[in-house]
Amino acid sequence: MDGRGGSLGGAVSAFLSDALHVRGLSEQTVRAYRGDLEDLLRFTEARGLDVVQGLSLEVLRDWLWASNERGLARSSIARRSSSVRAFTRWGSENGVLPNDPGVRLRAPKGASHLPRVVSADQVRELLDGLAGRASGDDPVALRDLALVELLYAAAIRVSELVGIDVTAVDRGRLTVRVLGKGGKERVVPFGVPAQDAIEAWLARGRPALAARAAGTASPALFLGDRGGRLGVRSAYRVVARLLQDLPGEGPSGPHTFRHTAATHLLDGGADLRAVQELLGHASLGTTQIYTHVSSARLREVYRTAHPRA
Known part of the structure; x- marks a missing residue:
């Protein structure tokens, strides 16, 4: 296509549509x-630039500089740089832009933070507390227990979790089929505690929430308070409330359990490539961050426990 001379907003809309519907991001x-x-x-627009031909490296640099002046974190500016480079590359490859002005764009790298990981004892204490609340058969408590058990057991992303249908759970083989990034499907295992929590949720919790749905029953494994599929934000809030009182720095969302599960697997001797497959990482390098987490934990244990550390 040749969209040069068209509106910048139209080009952005076309890029986003292509990313979602064609490339399957x-x-x-x-x-x-x-x-x-x-x-x-x-x-x-504030500078009177509304056509794609006016998008230049200087404009992009000014935009990132303005973001920095507004106090955005380095990680946010780095993400913005990545986003606009993806857009200008697409525009150049599809004839929307006469060239790729973002190819030479650079931004400060985000601060290097290791993922937040909670200890096995903390996970156990948290799950025991959830199990206590679920013992009264409150449907929301049963759901939250099953949700957290599965997040930790299968080390899945929150987007994968809320996308699971009941039919994707093999309750005999203790596996669940999830749809990961780029529409890639994989089957991951979970353990007996997660199985018990899922069974209790399906038998005594889910029917109560499903009855609240106004229309057609949802096929989703996890339901929201109104009976529809549980959303990412709702799942995030469930986990954030649980983690907010635990000691430690870093984000308090569902990804914490994914980071924690991966680190605990490596701490227990799991093979790095097996963990890569479990997590659905395309690159082994992405998985290797967890070896750094394990090493950091080991150094901390050594520092506090060894008499000559």
Whole structure:
């Protein structure tokens, strides 16, 4: 296609549509692209630039500089740089832009933080507390217990968790089929505690929430309070409430359990490539961050326990 001379907003819309419907990127990735590129559009519109031909390296650098002046974190600026480079690369490859102005764009790398990991004892204490609340057969408590057990047991992303249908759970083989990034499907195992929590949720919790649905019954494994499929934000709030009182720095969301599960697997002697397959990482390098976490934990144990540390 040749969209040169067209509106910048139209080009952004076409890019986002292509990312979601043609390339099959996750909704979370496209949402991040949209937020960053909408900010770019506001920046360019304020300067009277509304055609794609006017998008230059200087404009992009000014936009990132303005983001820095507004106090955005380095990680946010790095993400914005990545988003706009994906857009300009797509524009150049599809004839929307005469060239790729983002190819030479650089931004400060985000601060290097290791993922937040909670200890096995903390996980056990947290799950015991959830089990106590679920013992009264409150449907929301039963759901939350099953949700956290599965997050930790299968080390899955929250987007994968809320996308699971009841039919994707093999309750005999203790596996669940999830749809990961890029529409890639994989089957991951879970343990007996997660199985018990899922069985209790399906038998005594899910029917109560499903009865609240106004229309057709949802096929989703996890339901929201109104009987529809549980959303990512709702699942995030469930986990954030549980983790907010635990000691430790870093985000308090569902990804904490994914990080924690991966680190505990490596601590227990799991093979790195097996963990890569479990997590659904395309690159082994992405999985290797957890070896750094394990090493950091080991050094801390050594420092506090060895008499000559």
